[in-house]
Amino acid sequence: MNKLVVNLDNRSYPIYIEPAIFKETASLLGQFDSGKEFFIITDSNVRPLYGDVLFDSLRNAGLSPQLLVVPAGEHSKSLQVAEDLYTQLLAARVTRQSKIIALGGGVIGDLAGFVAATLLRGVPFIQIPTTLLSQVDSSVGGKVGINHPLGKNLIGAFYQPQLVIIDPLVLKTLPIREIKAGLAEVIKYSFIANAGFFKQLSASITDIINLNDLMLVQDIISTCCQIKAEVVAKDERESGLRAILNFGHTIGHALETVTNYDYFLHGEAVAHGMRGALYLSFLHQYINKNELTRACALIASLEPPAIPTHITGEALVQAMSKDKKRSDKGQLWILLQKIGQYDMNRNVPAEMVKEAIDFILTGN
Ligand SMILES: NC(=O)c1ccc[n+]([C@@H]2O[C@H](COP(=O)([O-])OP(=O)(O)OC[C@H]3O[C@@H](n4cnc5c(N)ncnc54)[C@H](O)[C@@H]3O)[C@@H](O)[C@H]2O)c1
Numbered sequence: 485m486n487k488l489v490v491n492l493d494n495r496s497y498p499i500y501i502e503p504a505i506f507k508e509t510a511s512l513l514g515q516f517d518s519g520k521e522f523f524i525i526t527d528s529n530v531r532p533l534y535g536d537v538l539f540d541s542l543r544n545a546g547l548s549p550q551l552l553v554v555p556a557g558e559h560s561k562s563l564q565v566a567e568d569l570y571t572q573l574l575a576a577r578v579t580r581q582s583k584i585i586a587l588g589g590g591v592i593g594d595l596a597g598f599v600a601a602t603l604l605r606g607v608p609f610i611q612i613p614t615t616l617l618s619q620v621d622s623s624v625g626g627k628v629g630i631n632h633p634l635g636k637n638l639i640g641a642f643y644q645p646q647l648v649i650i651d652p653l654v655l656k657t658l659p660i661r662e663i664k665a666g667l668a669e670v671i672k673y674s675f676i677a678n679a680g681f682f683k684q685l686s687a688s689i690t691d692i693i694n695l696n697d698l699m700l701v702q703d704i705i706s707t708c709c710q711i712k713a714e715v716v717a718k719d720e721r722e723s724g725l726r727a728i729l730n731f732g733h734t735i736g737h738a739l740e741t742v743t744n745y746d747y748f749l750h751g752e753a754v755a756h757g758m759r760g761a762l763y764l765s766f767l768h769q770y771i772n773k774n775e776l777t778r779a780c781a782l783i784a785s786l787e788p789p790a791i792p793t794h795i796t797g798e799a800l801v802q803a804m805s806k807d808k809k810r811s812d813k814g815q816l817w818i819l820l821q822k823i824g825q826y827d828m829n830r831n832v833p834a835e836m837v838k839e840a841i842d843f844i845l846t847g848n
């Protein structure tokens with residue numbers, strides 16, 4: 485079994501990654517000596533695919549599961565839905581010996597994790613991520629939260645799970661558009677941390693997109709989780725290094741904002757944002773033309789939807805200036821010194837940013 489550990493002193497936890505490991509969930513949960521009560525929080529799409537199966541397998545193993553289902557989609561990351569979950573959990577007499585299982589994509593992980601972090605000042609929770617994005621990114625690291633009408637992810641906490649169970653087999657039911665969006669984050673890890681991984685992805689991207697070899701997919705997910713686990717272990721609360729995981733996200737978030745969050749999937753916006761960050765790295769005389777071309781070719785293989793033609797450079801610059809992560813010291817850019825090596829940089833002139841945005845808008 486492929487096992488990684490996120491090292492955070494007494495908050496350390498294992499990540500298990502293996503095709504078909506989902507079927508072993510009941511026995512993996514059996515390792516907890518306290519409490520047999522498990523509350524599975526899932527969404528309306530995942531429930532018929534995996535929720536009912538998990539419920540039955542826990543019950544057959546002598547545990548006492550309950551299933552709580554919320555509507556699929558980003559709208560469920562709200563205070564209203566969190567409150568409904570608090571009500572259902574309290575009515576079912578949840579205790580701190582109970583465990584909450586987040587079974588679904590990043591929406592469910594963030595929402596169920598937030599509910600777990602806040603209810604009774606903390607109920608233990610377990611992540612079973614079922615989208616590629618959640619398997620390589622959101623289920624590891626302990627950022628949980630919900631949205632506010634004034635912005636995304638504004639209400640939340642750092643609250644680590646006790647266990648993460650990742651089954652690449654469940655990706656077989658995921659729409660290919662979601663796979664490609666998740667792969668943008670996968671490619672991101674290769675850019676910031678691992679040139680060998682970039683080569684591996686470039687050589688096998690078509691097989692990965694089509695999930696032709698689940699052992700390869702396991703390997704890819706494992707590399708991503710390893711990179712993320714190392715970054716999180718060094719900077720759990722995002723006071724420094726964790727910012728490197730935002731490579732491509734400054735322009736990506738701006739693209740999501742100007743398209744009202746209803747045109748791009750997150751990973752698609754990040755795919756375009758990474759092209760911008762790569763071009764900035766080129767203008768900064770870090771990566772050369774050849775590296776820029778190879779990196780952009782890998783992103784292009786994900787075929788992100790084109791940026792709508794009415795989007796202007798000015799609108800993107802304005803959206804970036806409102807990004808919550810901007811500090812008094814100026815915009816922090818994550819650049820690449822070369823493929824596989826990040827640079828945190830606050831000295832990127834506005835002119836260069838405009839040029840990079842032109843690059844992604846015009847495609848050359
Ligand atoms: N906490 C973090 O560190 C972090 C990091 C990145 C993103 N996020 C958050 O993650 C969320 C996005 O996550 P996401 O992309 O997983 O979206 P999602 O949870 O909405 O899932 C995407 C869609 O796939 C469906 N689905 C899930 N698993 C499936 C499966 N195996 N087969 C078929 N359909 C399936 C879902 O019902 C949904 O319709 C955003 O809210 C974002 O803010 C959090």
Ligand SMILES: [Zn+2]
Pocket residue numbers: 669733750754
């Ligand atoms: Zn992201």
